[in-house]
Amino acid sequence: MILSKIIASKELELAALKEKTPIEALQTVIPTLPAPRPFGPALRLPGQVAIIAEAKKASPSKGIIRHQYEPEQLARSYEREGASAISVLTEEKFFLGHPSHLTLVKKVTSIPVLRKDFIIDPFQIYESRVLGADAILLIAAALKQDQLEEFQEIAAGLGLSCLVEVHTELELINVLSTGASIIGINNRNLKTFETDLSVTFKLRSLITNNQITVVSESGIKSYQDILKLREKGVHAALVGEALVRSPDPGAGLNQLKGGRVREGL
Numbered sequence: 001m002i003l004s005k006i007i008a009s010k011e012l013e014l015a016a017l018k019e020k021t022p023i024e025a026l027q028t029v030i031p032t033l034p035a036p037r038p039f040g041p042a043l044r045l046p047g048q049v050a051i052i053a054e055a056k057k058a059s060p061s062k063g064i065i066r067h068q069y070e071p072e073q074l075a076r077s078y079e080r081e082g083a084s085a086i087s088v089l090t091e092e093k094f095f096l097g098h099p100s101h102l103t104l105v106k107k108v109t110s111i112p113v114l115r116k117d118f119i120i121d122p123f124q125i126y127e128s129r130v131l132g133a134d135a136i137l138l139i140a141a142a143l144k145q146d147q148l149e150e151f152q153e154i155a156a157g158l159g160l161s162c163l164v165e166v167h168t169e170l171e172l173i174n175v176l177s178t179g180a181s182i183i184g185i186n187n188r189n190l191k192t193f194e195t196d197l198s199v200t201f202k203l204r205s206l207i208t209n210n211q212i213t214v215v216s217e218s219g220i221k222s223y224q225d226i227l228k229l230r231e232k233g234v235h236a237a238l239v240g241e242a243l244v245r246s247p248d249p250g251a252g253l254n255q256l257k258g259g260r261v262r263e264g265l
């Protein structure tokens with residue numbers, strides 16, 4: 001499975017990274033940094049589905065999605081067109097991202113920035129804070145129950161929000177028991193790479209605590225999709241490919257939000 005491949009490569013990368021940068025060096029810098037931007041509240045727009053717009057050059061399932069990839073330009077247009085937050089892929093080998101992309105995006109925007117990576121070690125949480133992340137992704141399929149709990153605790157201590165990602169009912173039940181407050185339902189099956197919005201519809205109905213912010217992730221392509229999510233009480237949608245593939249990603253976002261189709265598109 002692709003997830004185990006990515007994690008194996010992450011483990012190697014991390015070993016090298018930890019040799020180079022002691023965690024203490026990160027811990028010394030953190031108290032001098034400005035507070036993170038609030039992520040959870042940004043995802044609650046009354047009567048609307050908030051959009052987390054993603055900057056992503058490539059993916060294991062689709063290969064290169066955007067050849068001329070400029071995360072700063074993307075982020076600027078996303079913010080201009082009303083994104084509620086920006087997700088930045090920082091994984092290098094499979095998604096052709098880079099940690100520096102996150103720092104660049106943070107500099108040119110004023111909305112919260114989510115670090116999209118494969119977090120398997122507390123080191124990466126401190127690193128995310130230093131890079132300028134306001135929120136991090138935690139993938140239930142990649143972590144044990146005690147890690148899920150520990151990582152959310154460390155993140156909270158650093159002022160970072162967590163988007164905790166699930167794909168199955170069992171993962172959801174486990175994540176609910178950790179007290180996660182922002183849950184991402186990934187529509188993509190990591191074995192077949194297929195996306196199916198009905199994954200969100202099925203799992204969303206099992207989240208009865210309305211304090212929890214629910215995010216639908218992957219395979220969201222149109223305003224019709226957004227309307228369906230809204231109808232099911234989903235608070236936010238994480239959208240990558242549909243925007244990044246568009247010749248004009250800002251206009252793509254505008255359309256996704258039901259805005260008028262612009263000339264030239």
Ligand SMILES: O=P(O)(O)OC[C@@H](O)[C@@H](O)c1c[nH]c2ccccc12
Binds near residue numbers: 139186217239
């Ligand atoms: O490009 P899409 O189909 O709109 O999907 C975006 C996002 O959900 C997807 O990139 C994603 C969801 N979970 C992840 C975990 C790691 C890397 C990437 C992801």
